[in-house]
Amino acid sequence: MTWLTVGTDAVLGVFALMFLALWFQHRLRAFLAGAGVVVAYAISEVVKLVVQEDRPCRTRPSIAECPAPDDWSFPSNHSVIAGASAMAIFALHRTYGWIAAVCAVAAAASRVVVGVHYVHDVLAGLALGALVSWAIAVLLKKKLPVKAPRLEEAPTVVMQRLR
Secondary structure (H helix, E strand, C coil), rough: CCHHHHHHHHHHHHHHHHHHHHHHHHHHHHHHHHHHHHHHHHHHHHHHHCCCCCHHCCCCCCCCCCCCCCCCCCCCCHHHHHHHHHHHHHHHHHHHHHHHHHHHHHHHHHHCCCCCCHHHHHHHHHHHHHHHHHHHEEEEEEECCCCCCHHHCCCCHHHHCCC
16 A cells, blocks of 8 residues: 555545534534535445446556455546535635645545546546535525624624724
């Protein structure tokens, strides 16, 4: 096992930490955004069963261990999760979102480099995950409007004295 194979899964841990950090600020929105990642993953599993594309590691050498024969290649689940997570995080926090987007692209690229996915698998995975997560973020924005803080909830002494 190389750092590339470990790094692919470690990126998913980075997303989990970002969601945890955002949980403290957004609670329900962060939970529902994370649930959107699960929905994107479930959709990708259905697509895999329909398409049933063999992995490149079945016909050529790879750095990573090749998954079981019934674990199909298209779309890449890692990329779906990465794309969905990056979009959900971006919807909650722009700075974290840009970091998550870079991590998502790196995770997707690593799946090709280690030899367990084709380029079109990871591109489709990133797109599918981001699209599902974006759609859920749009729905959440319509259904869960952000509550404006009341003046007495102002975080600074200066704002509190202005009332």
